[in-house]
Amino acid sequence: MCLAVPGMVLNINIEEGNGLRSGRVQFGGITRQVNLNFVPDALPGDYVMVHVGFAISRVDAAEARRTYQLLEEMGALESELPPDDAVAADEGHR
């Protein structure tokens, strides 16, 4: 459930008359107006998770970098080993 997609905030505007905060967010080459009411701290350049046209959280870039680095190190070690399991798994499923 809950398809939410990360996108980069390009600009922010406050709608006249009703004070709703929204902005253009870019998703890999397309952009869309997204409501930013729930992410008052988001600034252009930040990434937000967008669900049904609303940003529901701001991606913590530093945290993402930190945790991903650990994963990358795991991955780097793995690639030094001979490739094996994928093939074995396949054979088992034919």
Add this chain to the structure above:
Amino acid sequence: MAEGPKSIADMTCPTPLRATDTILLGHGSGGKLSADLVRALFLPAFWNPALSRLDDQAVVNVNGLRIAITTDSFVVKPLFFPGGDIGSLAVHGTVNDLAVGGAQPLFLSAAFIIEEGLSRDVLRRVVESLRKAADSAGVQVVTGDTKVVENGSGDGLFITTTGIGLVPDGLEMSANRARPGDKVLLSGSIGDHGIAILAQREGLEFESAIRSDSAALHTLVGEMLQVTREIRCMRDPTRGGLSSALNEIAAQSRVTIELIERAIPIREEVKGACELLGLDPLYVANEGKLIAIVAASAAENLVATMRRHRLGNQAAIIGTVTDTNPGLVVMRTPLGTTRIVDMLAGDQLPRIC
């Protein structure tokens, strides 16, 4: 529980399709519902050998000449979209159906069903665009028809075409000719047309620079056929996307088609739109792409040839034909596992879940 069925041919539901006494939009989407309608209603009514091959075109023999015939209806909304309009689409779609049968496209007919109240200027622009596309493709519109229906009965304008071409001797391509070992080639990125249209639809608006890939492919096909005659079949994957076209071939040839997910070209914008709306690009329409099933020995050379053509510069080998699960299309994911690429029932709907 009963053993899971191993092949798509075994998976017919013992009860009839849930009573649709009415026709749904899904019946026109190029997926399972469409296929079932053809199999259950149209095929039995009109049965003959040419029709039964269910290729994109029919090849009939008249006094020694092999004539290819195809027919198509164009019901696109909106009528004008980035990269084309219903007029140019009508020419490209028809020419492509002929071209993928190896035919040299020659003549078109164009029947217009116009909704009362359509602006005359709109009609003029569509006709002009159709003319330009026909000239570019080297085909003539030799006959036509016009009908007007009451306001409210249509989306402004529908166009139906028939295309006629000639198939050279010795060329036999059909969806039932794929064999284990063959390679699957794709001429370029998938999903461009469908996403270009979707971006204009009310309720889903997003901004994108994506243009429909609508184009006439017959010159690309011509160059491909110059290089090799070991092409088993070609398809242009329109409604229902890459998945429908490949599933049809897998079913007709009773083979498995194994795709490599990483090898399939997709533009960043199409990927972004699909991620946002929860769509799978494999099911999104194309209007200027083709797939070719070709003998393995000819594949590399053919891809290189395609890449030299304007409409094939992203061409790639995306898979292989095998015999492990006849009738199924499967995908090797980037993680090395496999999943089925199923034929969709009706239209693919955007999702939030």
Add this chain to the structure above:
Amino acid sequence: MKYIDEYRDERIARALVAEIHSLVTRPWVLMEICGGQTHTIMRYGLDELLPSPIELVHGPGCPVCVTPLETIDRAIMLALRSEVTLVSYGDMLRVPGSNSDLLRAKAQGADVRIAYSPLQALKIARANPERKVVFLAIGFETTAPANALAVWQAKREGLNNFFMLVSQVLVPPAIRALMTSRQNRVQGFIGPGHVCAVMGYLEYEALVRDFSVPIVVAGFEPIDLLEAVLMLVKQLEKGEARVENQYARSVSCLGNLPAQQVMKDVFEVADQKWRGIGPIPRSGLRLRQEYAAYDANRSFDLESVSADEPAECMSAPVLQGLKKPSDCPAFAMRCTPENPLGALMVSPEGACAAYYRYRRHAAAG
């Protein structure tokens, strides 16, 4: 695409899988809550990669699947009224009600429209003052803030032709209901990443405490799920039971406070019936009294409807993780995506549909 592609990296996936293989010493039954996570597992074949002692069962995290039959029937009844425009997320259109579904209603002439966002339903209402626009507001906590903001905005503008037919469900009470069931086999939960992006994960501490079951809040990409499984296995092998957050890049402990505030302003907790499970107390949201004028349930004169699934549909045990879709005798035979007996086969997130689409060739083996 950033924050997506790198979480589909093959080498990292293999590394995580290898680590899991090296740690597992006995069978563990894990449940992922979200339909979106089920979708990823099936699409990438993650369960094929995991060591066989690990069994993944699929939970009720598909709001489409658990929307009560009565709500669908009501939506159809409303859609068929000539003055009503029914606006819905795409997911709901094919879900079978008692006799029909919204797509068939559309074929019969009902004005049914798809929206990606509830704000589009508002737009339609503003542009068509003579129509009564009813928005089918389904979802878990992830979608509740957006649905809430839409109706909050409608009230601010004084729109008198906008209504919501609400079927909002909450995850923690559902987990509690599952864990208290005598047939429960789940030993660890892959937690709902986007629900927690909104709500935080404090509520899950109580579940961990009451049931001694580890819960790891996870994202939706293959790496997220594999990492979450690794974290669960580590806890289980050591006999631990804690809440952990794998999805720290998008989820914080307290969650999204502005979003929670709008939810509180507009909705209140209520008892809710879950299709396939039954009623769970205080497991849903309904519009507060101040918003009664926008509540389709209260503003339209709807005959009461009570409805039952076809006897063959096994949604209930599948939703509770007691059975797999492939255990159901009707799976891929009498129940297929074109001819679904229950919601799990219709919703693209439903476990049955996911199995059918991606994995039926392995169903026997």
